[in-house]
Amino acid sequence: MRVLNTSNSIANTYLAELRNVEVQNDRLRFRTNLQRLGTLMAYEISKTLHFEEQKIQTPLAITTEQTISDSIVLVSILRAAVPFMNGFLDVFDHSEVGFIGAWRKEETENIEVALEYSAAPNLNGKTLILIDPMLATGKSLVASLNQILKNGKPTSIHLASVIAAPEGIEYLKRNIEVDHELWTWAVDEKLNDKSYIVPGLGDAGDLSFGSKL
Ligand SMILES: O=P(O)(O)OC[C@H]1O[C@H](OP(=O)(O)OP(=O)(O)O)[C@H](O)[C@@H]1O
Numbered sequence: 001m002r003v004l005n006t007s008n009s010i011a012n013t014y015l016a017e018l019r020n021v022e023v024q025n026d027r028l029r030f031r032t033n034l035q036r037l038g039t040l041m042a043y044e045i046s047k048t049l050h051f052e053e054q055k056i057q058t059p060l061a062i063t064t065e066q067t068i069s070d071s072i073v074l075v076s077i078l079r080a081a082v083p084f085m086n087g088f089l090d091v092f093d094h095s096e097v098g099f100i101g102a103w104r105k106e107e108t109e110n111i112e113v114a115l116e117y118s119a120a121p122n123l124n125g126k127t128l129i130l131i132d133p134m135l136a137t138g139k140s141l142v143a144s145l146n147q148i149l150k151n152g153k154p155t156s157i158h159l160a161s162v163i164a165a166p167e168g169i170e171y172l173k174r175n176i177e178v179d180h181e182l183w184t185w186a187v188d189e190k191l192n193d194k195s196y197i198v199p200g201l202g203d204a205g206d207l208s209f210g211s212k213l
C-alpha cells in the first residue's frame, strides 16, 4: 500500500478542502479537488510503470525520450469516481476507460453492494487502474474488481483511492488474491455505524452530484 499524503504538498490543501463541510457547499470545487488528486496520483503511479525509448524528430534534430509502454485501462466505479477518474484521464490521455455501476444498498454496519452496470475493454496484458475515491468497507472495490477481471488478465493492477478506512484495507487484504498495489491519499480512523469513513468527508457521490433517491 502506498499512502501518498505523508509529506507536505499541495495535495494536503486539496484534501483539506474536500473534507471541509463549508467548502463542500461549492460542488464545482469539490469535483475539481477530486480531479486534481486524480491528476497527482496518476503522476505518482506513472513513476512505477514501464518505459521504452522512443526516437523523436524535433524541428532541429533526432533525439530520444523514455515514454510509457503500458497499455492503461482506467475503470471507475460510479458515481463518485467520475471526477477523480477525470484527473487520471488528463494524465493517461491514451487510456481506454471502463465503468462499473456499484452502489451500497443500505447504509448499515453490514452493507451489501449491488452491481448493475459494467462496460470495460479486454484487460489481457493491460495495466488496470481501478478508481474509487472512498474505500470504506471495501465491498464496492472487491465486487467491482471481481466483475472486471472477467474481462481478462491484466499484467498489473492498481487500486486508486482518496480516503481509506482501516476496515476497508483489511477487507481488501482478506478478499483480493491477485497481485495489486493500493494507492491512497489518506488512511482515516474508522467506520461509523453506517459504514461511513470517520473523519472522512461524507458522501462523495452526493457531494459531487447531489443526493439520489
Ligand atoms: O467501501 P464501500 O463500503 O463499498 O464504500 C465505498 C463506496 O461508497 C460510495 O458509493 P455509493 O454506494 O455511495 O454510490 P455513489 O458513488 O453513487 O454515491 C463510494 O463511491 C464507493 O464506491
Ligand SMILES: O=c1cc[nH]c(=O)[nH]1
Residues within 6 Å of the ligand: 080, 134, 136, 195, 196, 197, 198, 200, 201, 202, 203, 204, 205
Ligand atoms: O464515507 C463514505 C463511505 C462510503 N462512501 C462515501 O462516499 N463516503
Ligand SMILES: [Mg+2]
Residues within 6 Å of the ligand: 080, 203, 204, 205, 206
Ligand atoms: Mg454515495
